[in-house]
Amino acid sequence: MSTNSLARTEFIVRTIARTAVEKEQEFCDLDAVVGDGDFGYSLARGFEIVLQDWDSFERTDIGTFLQKVALVISARIGGTSGPIWGTAFLRAAGVAKGRQQLAAADAVGMLRAAIDGIKVRGGAEVGDKTLLDALVPVADALEQAAADGADGAAAVETAAKAARDAAEATSSLAARRGRASYSGDRSIGSPDAGAMAVAIMLEQINAGWPGH
Amino acid sequence: MSTNSLARTEFIVRTIARTAVEKEQEFCDLDAVVGDGDFGYSLARGFEIVLQDWDSFERTDIGTFLQKVALVISARIGGTSGPIWGTAFLRAAGVAKGRQQLAAADAVGMLRAAIDGIKVRGGAEVGDKTLLDALVPVADALEQAAADGADGAAAVETAAKAARDAAEATSSLAARRGRASYSGDRSIGSPDAGAMAVAIMLEQINAGWPGH
Amino acid sequence: MKKFVNDPKDFVPEMLKGIALANPDTLAYVPEFNLIMRKDAPREDKVTIIQGSGSGHEPAHVMTVGRGMLDGACPGDVFAAPPAHYVYETAKTLASPKGVLLLVNNYTGDKMAFEMAQELAEADGINVRTLFINDDVAVEDSTFTVGRRGVAGNFFVMKAVGAAAEAGADLDELVRIGQKVNSRTRTMGAALTACTPPAKGSPLFELGADEIEMGVGIHGEPGRRRAPLATANEIIDELLESVVRDLPFAAGDRVALMINGLGGTPVSELYVLYGRAHEQLAAREITVGRSYVGEYCTSLDMAGASVTLVQLDDEIEELLAAPAEIAARVF
C-alpha cells in the first residue's frame, strides 16, 4: 500500500494550481457555452497566488499546508468557484490535520470530506451537472483501487480515466445548479466546465506521477 | 418666348416635392458618405406636407403660392436644409409677388434671388461643395437659353444637363460648409448630396415637361 | 474587443480607483478587498449596509455608495461574486454597534460568499443579517433550480433600506422593510445584443442579427426564449405583461415604474419604452407614482432594457422619495 507524504501532496496541489493557470483560456471557453465564461479566469487568479506564495506556506504537517492553500483560494477566487474550491480544500485539510503521512484510505477520506463540503456549501447533488459529477467517480475509483491493493500510480491512472468519462458524460445532463441552470435544457449537449477541469487536472497529475 | 403660368409653377413645385419624397433613401445615402445621412429624411418630412396640404395653398398669384410653400418648408424641415430651402423659396416668392404670368427672364430672376438668399443665409460661395454648385450653373444655362430664344422645353433640357454635370463635378471639391466640411479632404471623391438632389429634381422636371 | 480597457485584470481596480478620485470628499477606496466605502462609515447610530455582487453592473453597486444608500460595496471581478474574504473584511471594517445588513442578489456564487462571510463575521461577534433579492420573473422558481435572480429591482431594496437606516431604523426593522420591498418588486429584461467581458474579449453568447433574448439575466444568462427582433412596443408589451401577471399587479395599484438600460442602449430609447409602458399601465388602471428611466443595473455593454414594477404603499413611497447622495449623479 502506498503512502502519501507531504511531498506527494505538494506535487498534487502544485499540479492542480499549474493546470488552473495554464488552462485559463480553455476553462473560460468551457464555461462560456452555457455559463458566463469566467471559470478559468476566477480559478487562475487564485491559483497563481498559490504558486507565487508557494514557499511561504507553513508545512508543519499536511493538514496545515492544505489549510494555508485553502485560505488563499477563499481569499482570492471569486464567483461560485471560490467558496466551492475553498471549502473543498479546507475540508480535506481537516482530515489531514496533524498528519505527516497518509495512507491510500486517508486520501479517499479527504476527497469524500471535500465532496461533502461542496454539497453542503452549494446544495448540489450528483446529477446536477457540476464538478461533483467528476469528483464522486474519482473518489469511487480511488477507493476501489485501494481495496484492490493497487499502487499509487495505478490508482491515479484509473481515477483520471474515471474523471474523463464522467466529465464527458455530463454533456447529457441539464444543469440544475449554478449559472448554467438558467439555461435549462439548453445546457444539454455540452459538458460542465467544473467537471471537465477536474478531469484535466487528474490527467495532469497522472501524467506527472513519479514512475510513469 | 415662353411664359410661365401658375400651372407651370405648380408643376415644377410638385415635381420637386414628389422627387424629394420618392428619392428619400437615395438622398440620405448621398448625405451619408461624408455628411450624417439625413438629408433625404429632412427634405421628405417637409415636402410630404407640401403634397398633403397641396389643395389648401392660397393661389391668388404665383408669389403667394410660393410663399405658402416656403412657410411649410421652413416650419417642417430641420437640419441645414430647412433654412436653406425655405429661404430659397421665400426669395423666389418675393420676385413673383402679385404676378399671374412670368417670362423666362423672370424665372431666371427668381432663381438668382433664391441663390442670393442661400448665400446670405449659409455663408457659402460657389466652390464650397454645396447645392449652390448645381444651382448657379442652372441659372446660367436658363439665362443663356432665354438669350438664345429657346423654348421652355429646350431651356429645361439644357438646365438639367448643366445641373448633372455640375453636381457630378462637385466630387473633386473639398467641402467647406455644412457638416461635410469636418471631413476636409476626405470629402473629395464623392459628390455633394444637395447638388445631386438639384440635378435629379431638374431631370425629373425635364422628363415631365409638357411637349417632351 | 472595442472597449476602454488596459490589462483586463486591472479593469475593476482601475474603475474603483476612478470612482474614489472622482468623489474625494465622500468616498474611500480600500484596494485589498475592492471596497468602495463612505468616508464617514461605520457610524454608531446607523446600521451598516453592504452589497457585493460581481462587477459589470455599474452603477450597481459601487456607484450607489453614499448617504441614504449603501455604506460600502465590495464587488468581485466582472460577473464573478466577490471572494467571501472580501465580504468578511468589509463587514469587519464597517461593523456598527447597530449591526450590519448584507444585501445579496440571489446567485449561487454570491449566496455562498455572503453566507461564509456572515459565519466568519458572527464568529467575531458582529451582528449580521443577510437579505436576498430575487425580483427576476424570467426564471421559474422550483426545487430543481437555484431560484429567481436578483436584477435591477435590487435598486429599490437598496434605496428603501438605505433611507430607513439613515432615519435610525434598527436591523430587524431593515430586514422587514427589505423583505417587503423585495416581495413587491418584479423585473424582466430583454437583450438586443450580447455583452463582451473585458477578460474574454469576445461576446459572451451568440445572438443573431434578427434575434433577441426575452428574459435575459444581467450576466447574459438565457431567459425564457429567443424571439425574432420586434418593435419597441411589442417588446415592452411582452415584458410588462410578464411582470404584471407575476405578482400580480392589479387595477387600483400604485407603482414605481423603472425602465433600466443594460449598458449599450441610449437613454432616448429607454424613454420610448417608458412612454409605452406608462400608457399600458394606465390602460390597466395602474397608476405610476414614481418613475425611473436610465441605467441602474447593467450588463456591461449589452444593448437591452428591463422593466421593473414595485407595488407601492405609503411607507415604501416615502422611503423611495427620501434624499440620497451617491456617485451616480449628473451634476
Add this chain to the structure above:
Amino acid sequence: MKKFVNDPKDFVPEMLKGIALANPDTLAYVPEFNLIMRKDAPREDKVTIIQGSGSGHEPAHVMTVGRGMLDGACPGDVFAAPPAHYVYETAKTLASPKGVLLLVNNYTGDKMAFEMAQELAEADGINVRTLFINDDVAVEDSTFTVGRRGVAGNFFVMKAVGAAAEAGADLDELVRIGQKVNSRTRTMGAALTACTPPAKGSPLFELGADEIEMGVGIHGEPGRRRAPLATANEIIDELLESVVRDLPFAAGDRVALMINGLGGTPVSELYVLYGRAHEQLAAREITVGRSYVGEYCTSLDMAGASVTLVQLDDEIEELLAAPAEIAARVF
C-alpha cells in the same frame, strides 16, 4: 438595426412623450414643436433659457430642462437642427420680460435656425440674445470651415447660465457668463464604433474592427485621424494632451474634469478613463475641483467617450455647484 424603435419617424415624439409622462409634476410637452418645457415657465423674474439642436444626444438637451438649467428644449429630429419655426414658437411661448437666451451649438443648421428664429422673435418685440458654444478642439478654426463644433462642454455653459438665471441675473450678465465659460471649456472625443440613426437603420460610417476615430464629432463627423485601436490609457492620454494644449491649461489651474460617454460605452469604462485623466492632470499640477463621469452629450449608441476640461474660477465653480433639478437623475 437593433434598437428599441417603432416607426423611426415617431422616434423623437415618442421619446418626448416618455419624458413628459415620467416627469408629470415638473415638465410639459408641446408636440407641435417638439417642446419640452418647465411647467412653471415663463417666469417674470427670470431670463428664459432655451436650447435646441438635433436629437440623439440625450440627455442633452431635453433631459436637462428643469430648475437651475433650461426652461425649454425644442430639438429637431435625430441629428437635424430643429426647424426655425420650432425655435420661434418656443421663444414666443416662453418669452419672459427679462428676456430670452438661446444656447446654440455651433453647427450650420442650428446656427441658421436660431438666427432666423431670433429675427422673427425680435420682430414680435421679444428681447433675445444668442450664445454659440464651440468647445471641440478636434476641428481647426479657420475662415474656410464652419468653425469649431459645440459638443459635451455645452453642459457647463447650460449649468452656469442656468444657475445664474435662477439667482436673478439679467440677460447681459448671462451672456457674459456664458461666453466666459465657453471660452474656458475644451473637449475632444474618440469613437470606438459608429452610431446607427433609427431612420437610416445602419451604421453612419465605417470603422474597422481595429480602428478608432480620434476627435469624432457628436454626429459621427470625422475627427483628426483614424487611429489603430489602443489601450484605454493611450486613448485618454492623447485626448487629454490635445485638450490641455489647446487653451492651454497650465500648472496651478483648477479645473472641472468631465468624462462623457457617447451612448454605447458603459460607465465602468468611463471611470477607468477618469482615473487615468485625473492622475495625468495631477502630474501636470492641474487640480481637479469638480468631477463629472457619465453621459452628458451622446451620439445615439456610439461606443466612445470625450474628455472636457473647464478652467475654473470662483464664479464658475459656485455656479456649477448650485443645485439643479432635471429629468436626467437616478432617484
